[in-house]
Amino acid sequence: MKFSILLRKELKEMLSPTTIITMVLMIFVLIFAGKAMSKAVDDVKEDAKTITICDQDNTEFTQAMINIIDGDENTEVKRVELKSDDFTAELKDSDYKNVVVIPKGFTDQVMEHKTATVKFAQRMTSIATFSNINQGSKAALEVLQRGIKATIYAQSELDEATRKQLDDPIKLEEYTVVSDKQDQIASSTVSSIMSSQSMFIPIVMFLLIMYTSQMIMNAISTEKLDKTLETLLSSPVSRLSVISAKMISAAIVAALQAAAYMFGMNKMMDGIYGEVATDKNIEETLKSLGLSMSVGDYILVGLQMFMTILIVLSVSIILGALAKDAKSAQTLQMPIMMLAMVPYFVTMFIDIKTASPVIKYVTMLIPFTHSFIANQNVMFGDFTTYFIGLAYQFVLLCLCMFLALRLFMSDRIFTLTLGGGKKKSGGLFSKQKPSYDDE
Amino acid sequence: MEVVLDVKELSKQYKKGVYASEKVSFQVHKGEIFALIGPNGAGKTTTIRMISTLLKATEGDAVVDGHSILTEPEKVRESITYLPDEAGAYKTMRGIEYLKFMASIYAKNKGDVEEFVQRGSEICELGDRLNDKISNYSRGMQRRLLLARAIMSKPSLAILDEPTSGLDIINALEIRRIIKKLAADGMSFLLSSHNMLEIEYVSDRVGIISKGHLLEVGPAQELVDKYGVKNLEEVFEKVVTVH
Numbered sequence: 001m002k003f004s005i006l007l008r009k010e011l012k013e014m015l016s017p018t019t020i021i022t023m024v025l026m027i028f029v030l031i032f033a034g035k036a037m038s039k040a041v042d043d044v045k046e047d048a049k050t051i052t053i054c055d056q057d058n059t060e061f062t063q064a065m066i067n068i069i070d071g072d073e074n075t076e077v078k079r080v081e082l083k084s085d086d087f088t089a090e091l092k093d094s095d096y097k098n099v100v101v102i103p104k105g106f107t108d109q110v111m112e113h114k115t116a117t118v119k120f121a122q123r124m125t126s127i128a129t130f131s132n133i134n135q136g137s138k139a140a141l142e143v144l145q146r147g148i149k150a151t152i153y154a155q156s157e158l159d160e161a162t163r164k165q166l167d168d169p170i171k172l173e174e175y176t177v178v179s180d181k182q183d184q185i186a187s188s189t190v191s192s193i194m195s196s197q198s199m200f201i202p203i204v205m206f207l208l209i210m211y212t213s214q215m216i217m218n219a220i221s222t223e224k225l226d227k228t229l230e231t232l233l234s235s236p237v238s239r240l241s242v243i244s245a246k247m248i249s250a251a252i253v254a255a256l257q258a259a260a261y262m263f264g265m266n267k268m269m270d271g272i273y274g275e276v277a278t279d280k281n282i283e284e285t286l287k288s289l290g291l292s293m294s295v296g297d298y299i300l301v302g303l304q305m306f307m308t309i310l311i312v313l314s315v316s317i318i319l320g321a322l323a324k325d326a327k328s329a330q331t332l333q334m335p336i337m338m339l340a341m342v343p344y345f346v347t348m349f350i351d352i353k354t355a356s357p358v359i360k361y362v363t364m365l366i367p368f369t370h371s372f373i374a375n376q377n378v379m380f381g382d383f384t385t386y387f388i389g390l391a392y393q394f395v396l397l398c399l400c401m402f403l404a405l406r407l408f409m410s411d412r413i414f415t416l417t418l419g420g421g422k423k424k425s426g427g428l429f430s431k432q433k434p435s436y437d438d439e
Numbered sequence: 440m441e442v443v444l445d446v447k448e449l450s451k452q453y454k455k456g457v458y459a460s461e462k463v464s465f466q467v468h469k470g471e472i473f474a475l476i477g478p479n480g481a482g483k484t485t486t487i488r489m490i491s492t493l494l495k496a497t498e499g500d501a502v503v504d505g506h507s508i509l510t511e512p513e514k515v516r517e518s519i520t521y522l523p524d525e526a527g528a529y530k531t532m533r534g535i536e537y538l539k540f541m542a543s544i545y546a547k548n549k550g551d552v553e554e555f556v557q558r559g560s561e562i563c564e565l566g567d568r569l570n571d572k573i574s575n576y577s578r579g580m581q582r583r584l585l586l587a588r589a590i591m592s593k594p595s596l597a598i599l600d601e602p603t604s605g606l607d608i609i610n611a612l613e614i615r616r617i618i619k620k621l622a623a624d625g626m627s628f629l630l631s632s633h634n635m636l637e638i639e640y641v642s643d644r645v646g647i648i649s650k651g652h653l654l655e656v657g658p659a660q661e662l663v664d665k666y667g668v669k670n671l672e673e674v675f676e677k678v679v680t681v682h
Binding site: 002005013016226230231233234236237238410414415 | 494524530
């Protein structure tokens with residue numbers, strides 16, 4: 001009964017209105033970000049439909065070519081005149097961001113069966129990713145090639161079958177093999193979808209680790225510094241109940257936050273990649289490749305995530321108890337943050353398993369890494385790595401919990417601080433001398 | 440007279456050869472107010488923390504209501520309440536919520552909770568302000584709330600470290616009056632204070648502690664007579680200087 005009282009108190013403290021508002025706001029922010037990015041992608045698609053052409057050659061051939069392009073229902077041609085090749089000046093006050101210039105002599109080059117040259121200029125207005133997705137040059141090249149072909153075909157005596165063959169002489173059938181499964185899909189498509197779907201896992205893991213550690217460290221250090229911990233531990237409740245209530249409530253709140261973030265990130269991803277993600281064929285293909293997670297897979301990934309949370313809680317209890325003041329409590333979160341950042345960045349950019357042995361083993365030594373790669377291990381059927389990671393996390397968890405409990409159950413919870421105050425001796429971890437101020 | 444607290448050669452050694460408190464022995468009787476006084480670093484808080492079961496004694500023992508702090512710390516905690524010096528309360532809670540929370544911890548049944556909260560509300564005299572967040576309380580208001588918390592459950596022994604620190608004269612007087620009244624009703628108190636006037640007024644007996652040793656124990660007036668001085672402050676000065 002006393003435990004439930006403590007748990008309620010801890011939950012109420014940790015699940016404060018500020019925390020709840022932050023969670024809800026974060027979901028809205030992520031949804032908004034998804035919508036904004038989705039709109040940016042739509043704008044880019046819309047922009048790609050319009051091609052701005054400056055025809056400096058101005059021959060019958062180029063006009064016929066432009067008319068054929070303009071006749072395409074998916075392309076709209078905007079004709080412009082440029083006074084010079086100074087694109088800086090020409091694009092500066094214009095209402096278009098890019099332009100295709102068909103230079104003088106273009107028709108002659110085509111007629112002489114030479115590779116004809118066109119120019120493409122793009123005005124960059126931002127370094128934001130979605131501002132520069134514009135595939136204008138590629139689209140322009142494709143459109144012009146199509147136009148040239150169509151014009152040449154019109155002037156030639158080629159039959160329809162030959163024209164079609166020349167348009168698409170080769171058809172590529174791509175297959176992707178994952179573990180012992182294969183399906184007909186381009187690996188680049190699979191990779192693109194998988195990376196977009198799994199990019200939020202490291203972010204969620206990182207945020208989860210930081211939030212969990214911050215919560216428990218705040219809870220422990222504030223209780224210690226305000227001396228409410230002394231009040232609580234001198235009351236008729238066991239120390240184990242006090243520490244368990246703190247750990248369980250922090251784990252509950254952390255899980256809620258993780259769920260909120262996952263929901264928000266999922267909505268954001270839906271906003272960006274909605275069209276691809278909802279494509280039934282691709283969904284089925286991913287399933288057939290074993291790249292979609294089953295309920296059992298989710299349980300395995302969740303188990304490793306939970307292990308990480310528990311390790312973070314145990315370490316944070318130790319660090320929180322060492323805090324001398326509020327400032328040092330914040331500083332003490334640094335080791336956890338650094339340890340979380342390594343797998344966060346490494347898993348985002350490289351495949352740990354194929355990395356150099358030093359990077360591989362150093363990263364694998366960090367217990368959080370195994371949660372960052374849990375979904376990959378499960379999806380690619382690498383259960384050996386998964387279970388070794390889980391066992392390693394379990395051993396570390398036992399060690400950290402043992403140390404945390406030992407600290408909490410001993411005098412050191414009241415006497416140990418990081419840095420040892422102004423004492424010259426004592427090193428990093430030193431017992432507070434029974435100081436005159438304290439006594 | 441019934442002994443509520445029996446401290447027997449209680450020692451705390453932080454480092455080899457360095458004692459924060461060494462062979463401290465004294466008794467507190469039912470309804471008695473016993474005050475520990477001493478300079479900073481004398482070992483008062485360490486002694487109090489050992490009796491409160493927060494720190495483990497290196498040697499010796501203390502028995503509260505027949506329960507040893509070494510072998511039955513859980514039972515000891517049922518008989519005591521402890522108010523640390525400069526303690527705070529949970530700032531996200533309202534005053535009334537704090538009293539309810541602490542009452543639930545000490546209560547044996549639901550009726551107890553209501554009784555403790557009722558008594559706590561009366562003792563702290565915060566009225567409607569009990570519905571305010573503790574973060575909005577002044578230091579004095581917070582101290583009154585904490586003191587009310589410490590005595591609302593009528594423990595056998597209330598251990599109060601600097602009970603009136605941070606309070607203005609009126610509030611401090613009120614707190615002393617409450618302590619005396621509760622002692623008269625049978626509650627025992629172990630106090631620690633720097634305020635000699637307060638100790639002289641409120642305590643039945645005084646223990647002077649210095650460098651971890653309990654040097655003198657007795658009623659304030661007896662000590663004053665023994666050392667042939669005017670007040671407890673001068674007794675304190677003489678005892679601490681001599682030793």
